Amino acid sequence: MLCAIAHKADSATSEHGDLLDLIRAREGLVSFRDAFDEARRFLRAPRARTTESRDRSSSECDTIALARKIWAASQPIIGTKAEAYLRARKITADLSDAPLRYHPALIYRERRNSPPRKLPALVAAVTDNGGEIRGIHRTFLDPDRNEKASVASPRRSLGAILGNGVRFGVIVEFAIIGEGIETVLSLKSVAPHMPMVAALSAAHLAAWKIPAGVRCLIIASDNDRAGRNAARKLSGRAEAVSVQVGTIVSRGKDFNDDLWYLAREYPRLQQVRIT
Structure with missing residues (x-):
């Protein structure tokens, strides 16, 4: 715990103060809070948990x-x-x-x-x-x-959803990540052996905690502004930790829309091929 040092008189100036006063004078700080934060930074002491943070953690x-x-x-x-x-x-x-x-x-x-x-x-x-x-x-x-x-x-x-996800398969060095459960299961329907994770929203996709062992990541983006922005943010974070990353974007609103299209058009395409 950070504690203020007992007041002592400076023999040269006869001014009284403590370590926080010294820090305030040295750094040109006005408030006690700023001086306290600077002292904590100097001593590498963690910030004490407030009642609000304790309540949030308990909740x-x-x-x-x-x-x-x-x-x-x-x-x-x-x-x-x-x-x-x-x-x-x-x-x-x-x-x-x-x-x-x-x-x-x-x-x-x-x-x-x-x-x-x-x-x-x-x-x-x-x-x-x-x-x-x-x-x-x-x-x-x-x-x-x-x-x-x-x-x-x-x-x-x-x-606690942020940074986590719904995992389909075991993620080791490679993963595909998308937003919704239906989106990811649509991809699983055409690539059943690939490990995938549903982040559950665009914001959560952008904030997904990339596992330490992952070397290659495919981001399956919904075809809207939020989806593309989230994919761009996660891609940047992945590249920053030397993860090879690629992005695929659905043609419809999401990959379940694409799956619906394939299911509807596949019989017709097969008939065209036969004739």
Whole structure:
């Protein structure tokens, strides 16, 4: 802990002061706070955690614990409404080992004080580079159709999401990263053996923590301004740590749009080839 040194008289000037006063005089600082920060920098002492930061850390721990509880209460995805939702999106990727589960009745609120309702949900585990579950992502589903629920925000995250992601396959030296779960699973449908990660949003893609062993990274960008900007930021960060990086951009809004197009056009193209 940084402590002020007891006041002593300067024998040459008879002025009283302490180390912080000396720093203020030396650096031309006016406020006590500036002097204190300069002393901390000089001594390489860490900044003391404020009540606000402690509360924020405690709140994050609570949300991580809740996320893990929901994950544990969810069931394997195969044969569930969550799998049916993804198959309806033309996704053919193998889901048996995917970090995806199904919950038949998760609580949903439009706002914090809104009355709760229960909806089925696709639940995805968000993990860090060590494989620890740090949060979940929920896609609330329509009870009667294989679609997202008709609510204000059908996609919601819980826990420590920033820098982490939903991982499909084991990432060692190579990875493909995209935004949404459906986007990444669309790529998995055509490249099933490649390790991939869904960052869950453009902002989270830009801030993804690149694993230490990764040497080559492919960024699968959504075809919008936010997606391209996020890809550019992550690309710059990757190049700064000597990671070879490339970017692919969807033709439609995202790669699930592209998959829909291929699914629709493939039979017609095959017929053209035959004739």
